[in-house]
Amino acid sequence: MAPRLSFSQYFLIVLTVVVAVCVNQRPPELSSKLKEWRKSGRYFNYRGNAVFYRDDQGSSKHQDSVVLCIHGFPTSSIDWSKIWPKLKEKFGRVIAVDMLGLGFSDKPTEHAYTVMDQADLLEDLLDHLSVRNVHILTHDLGDTVAQEMLARYEDRMDDKEEDGVLGIVTLCLSNGGIFPETNYPRLTQKLLVLPWFGPFLARFMNYYLFSRSFSSIFDVATQPTTEELQDFWAVVAHKEGHLVVAKILDYMEQRRKNRERWVKVLNTTSVPVHLIYGSSDPVNPPQMLQRYREIVPRGTFTRHQGVGHYPHWEDPVGFANSYLDFVSLYKA
Numbered sequence: 001m002a003p004r005l006s007f008s009q010y011f012l013i014v015l016t017v018v019v020a021v022c023v024n025q026r027p028p029e030l031s032s033k034l035k036e037w038r039k040s041g042r043y044f045n046y047r048g049n050a051v052f053y054r055d056d057q058g059s060s061k062h063q064d065s066v067v068l069c070i071h072g073f074p075t076s077s078i079d080w081s082k083i084w085p086k087l088k089e090k091f092g093r094v095i096a097v098d099m100l101g102l103g104f105s106d107k108p109t110e111h112a113y114t115v116m117d118q119a120d121l122l123e124d125l126l127d128h129l130s131v132r133n134v135h136i137l138t139h140d141l142g143d144t145v146a147q148e149m150l151a152r153y154e155d156r157m158d159d160k161e162e163d164g165v166l167g168i169v170t171l172c173l174s175n176g177g178i179f180p181e182t183n184y185p186r187l188t189q190k191l192l193v194l195p196w197f198g199p200f201l202a203r204f205m206n207y208y209l210f211s212r213s214f215s216s217i218f219d220v221a222t223q224p225t226t227e228e229l230q231d232f233w234a235v236v237a238h239k240e241g242h243l244v245v246a247k248i249l250d251y252m253e254q255r256r257k258n259r260e261r262w263v264k265v266l267n268t269t270s271v272p273v274h275l276i277y278g279s280s281d282p283v284n285p286p287q288m289l290q291r292y293r294e295i296v297p298r299g300t301f302t303r304h305q306g307v308g309h310y311p312h313w314e315d316p317v318g319f320a321n322s323y324l325d326f327v328s329l330y331k332a
Contacts, residue, residue, distance in 0.1 A: 028207065028234040031227070037078050038104050044097075044128060046121050049111075052077070052104035053097040055129060056088060063092035066131050067327075070122065071096070072140020072176065074245055076103025076235045079139065082316035083323075090324055091135070097125060099145070101248050107241045113248045115141075115258070119148040126166060133167035135327055139312060141251055143176025147262040154269055170330050171269075172323055174276040175284050175309050179263060179295070180255045182288040188213045189249055198246035205242040207233045219280040219306050222314035266296045273299040274326040276319055278307035300326065 030038070041054040054077060058065075067087055069080045077096035080087070087094045098105040099118045122145065126134060138146045149168065156165045177183030188209070192198040211229045218224060224232070236242055255262070266273060273296060277289050292301060302322040304311050312319040 028230065028237055030234055030238070031231050033081075034078065034231055034234060037081065041077075041104070044125050046100065046124060049100055049106040049108060051097060051100060051106070051121060051125065053095065053125060056084075056094045058088040058091040058094055060088075060090055060092050064133075065091045065135070066093040066095065066133065067091045067135040067137055068122070068126065068131075069094070069096040070136065070138040070142030070145055071099070071102070072138075072142050073248060073251070074102065074236050074241075075232055078103070078231070078235060079310070079313060080137075083312055083320040086316075086320040086324065087137075090327070093131075095126075095129065095131070097122065099141070101244045102241065103235055104238060107239045107244050109240075109243055109247075111244070111247070113244070113250060115144050115148050115251050115254050118145045119152065122149065123152075123166060131166070133169055135170045135172075135330075136168060137172045137174075137323060138176065139174045140176045140309070141248075143173045143178050144251060144255055144262065146171055146173065147178065147265060148258075150269055150271060151261050151265040153271070154265055168271050170272045170274070170327055172274045172276060172326060174311055174319075175278050175281050177252070177255055177284060177288075178266065179288060179291045180252075180259055182284060182291050183252075183255070184283055184285065185252060186213055186216065186283065189252070192246045193249045193252060198249070199243075202242055202244075202246045205237075205245070210236065217281065217283055217309035218314060219278070219308040221306055222308065224313070263295060266299065272326075272330055274323075275299060275301040276311055276322050277301060277303050278309060278311035278314065279303055279305050280307055281309040283309050302326075 041052050043050045043052055069077065071077050071079045076098045080096050084094065100121055101107045101113050136146050150171060153166065153168050191201055210233045214229065214232060215223055275292055279286060289301065289303065292299065304315055304318055307314045
C-alpha cells in the first residue's frame with residue numbers, strides 16, 4: 001500500500017507544480033495586429049536600451065503641428081491605435097512611444113524605473129526627432145510623466161531658458177492618478193508594490209490573473225474582447241515584462257512624494273490643460289474629477305458616462321471628438 005501523504009505534503013506538491021507552471025510559462029504569441037503595429041514603428045537608443053516609438057506623418061495642412069501620446073500602466077502605445085487615424089487627420093506628425101519597461105521597449109530587470117527617468121526618455125526622443133513644440137495627450141501613468149514634463153517646462157521658462165526649450169502647446173490628461181488622495185489602486189497593484197512579495201508575485205502573473213484584474217477597470221458595457229485581452233497581455237509579457245511591473249509600480253509612491261510639484265504645476269501653468277474623464281473608473285472615481293475642478297479651476301474637462309479607466313479604448317469616437325474639440329482652440 002502506498003504511504004498516505006499529509007496535508008502539508010499535498011500542499012507542497014501542489015505549490016511546486018504551480019510554481020513550475022508559472023515560472024516556465026511560454027510567452028504568448030503576438031497577434032497580426034500587434035506585429036503590424038510594431039512593424040510600423042522604429043527604435044531609439046536610450047542609455048543603452050531600445051525604446052519603441054511610432055512617428056507617423058499626418059494629413060493636416062499644418063505639418064509643423066505635433067502630438068505626443070503617452071500611454072499608461074501596464075500597457076503600451078497600442079492603446080492609441082483606435083484614435084490614431086483621427087489624430088493623423090488633425091496633426092502633421094503623430095508620435096507615440098512605449099515607455100521603458102513597457103510595450104515593445106526593452107525591459108531591463110535591474111533598472112530603477114522612475115517618472116523622472118521616463119520624462120528624460122521622452123525629452124531625449126523629441127530632441128532626437130527635432131520636435132520643438134508639442135501637444136501632449138496622456139493616460140494614467142502617462143499623466144504623471146507629463147506632469148513632470150510640464151513642471152520642467154515651467155522651471156525653464158522661469159529661469160528664462162527660452163532658447164532650445166521644448167514648448168508644450170497643450171496638455172490633455174485622461175483617467176490618471178494626478179491626485180494621490182483620489183487614486184485607488186487595484187488589489188493586484190497593492191500586492192505587487194509590497195517589498196519582497198511583489199517581485200515574487202510578479203513571477204506568477206499569467207493571462208488568467210491579468211484578464212480578471214484588467215477587465216474590472218472597464219465599464220460593464222465596454223468590456224474588452226477576448227482577443228483584445230490577449231493582445232494586452234501579450235504586450236505586457238513581451239520580453240518578460242511581467243517581471244518588472246513591480247518595479248514600475250513605484251510610480252504610485254513617487255506620486256505621493258512629488259505631489260506638491262506635480263499638482264501645483266497644474267494650477268499655475270500657462271499651458272492650456274484639459275481632462276477627459278471616464279466616469280465609471282474604479283481606480284479614479286468621481287471625487288477625482290471634483291478635485292480637479294477645485295485645484296485646476298482654469299482647466300477644462302469632458303466627462304464621458306458609461307466609460308471606465310480606458311476612455312480612449314472604450315469610446316474612441318467620443319474620446320477623439322472631445323480631444324479634437326479642445327486642441328482645435330490652440331495653434332501649434
